[in-house]
Amino acid sequence: MVNALSGAPRTSVLFVTDLAYQARGRRYCDEDVFLTSRLREAFDVALCHPKDAAALLDGFDAVVVRNSGPVLYYPEAYAAFRNRAREVGARVYNSLDGGGDMAGKQYLVDLTRAGCPVIPTVDRVADLGLLPGAAEYVVKPKLGADSAGLRFVREAELAGAFADGGDGEGALLVQPRIGFRYEVSFYFVDQDFQYALYAPDPERRWVLEPYTASGADLDFARRFVAWNSLSRGIQRVDACRTAGGGLLLVELEDLNPYLSLDLLPTGVRDAFVARMITAVRELTA
Missing domain, CATH: 3.40.50 (Rossmann fold)
Incomplete structure (x- = not known):
């Protein structure tokens, strides 16, 4: 036209x-x-x-x-x-070169190994000892989304979770189920920050409100945007605020992040x- x-x-x-x-x-x-x-x-x-x-x-x-x-x-x-x-x-x-969710959730394992502020994540039985102690652990598919296949297990069940999952090591992720104050998401277009939203109630993930990001918050989010290999596009950096006040990365969504416009x-x-x-x-x- x-x-x-x-x-x-x-x-x-x-x-x-x-x-x-x-x-x-x-x-x-x-x-x-x-x-x-x-x-x-x-x-x-x-x-x-x-x-x-x-x-x-x-x-x-x-x-x-x-x-x-x-x-x-x-x-x-x-x-x-x-x-x-x-x-x-x-x-x-x-662009099709993203290293976050676009490529699966291997990045959570990689970032954990690199000592980055991310919810500790492993994908092998041999690495379970690297996780902090917790009352429960989250087991989910590495290629999962929208909580598909997610389950909670106790420490004694961790080693068996890989076999029970059917796909074995490398296909599943294990994380401690941590307590947090709230979840917050930072939205970027081509590396430029646009806005932030948060869920004050941890039990209601998608009941969001506008969030005023501090300089430290933006430094945290930009660290992962800079780490990602995405050339162009919209990214959502999801994080949780821990009881101690820090932020941990939950997810780096660089494929088709919902925007809550x-x-x-x-x-x-x-x-x-x-x-x-x-x-x-x-x-x-």
């Missing part, structure tokens, strides 16, 4: 989302309906399901991957999309949208 004022062709964007995916405490469809309505002010936008993305991406200037659901539910289609995007040199946002003040939401439009324009420049 041509811009009626300038006569220049408008950038076309394939927006990948699963509007029907049911997520606990989140409305993927509402967020992406809103976001695409705003992106249409700057681009020609078409929506598609993640299973259709590989077949359609050739016809667009850019591909934006948003609330497309956990890829563990369509691994073959996701692999086909990544392979096709690389084959044709597609401009994908987020409906909870933001209008000015903050508008600024985020404007920054994202700029990012997509830069991607296709």
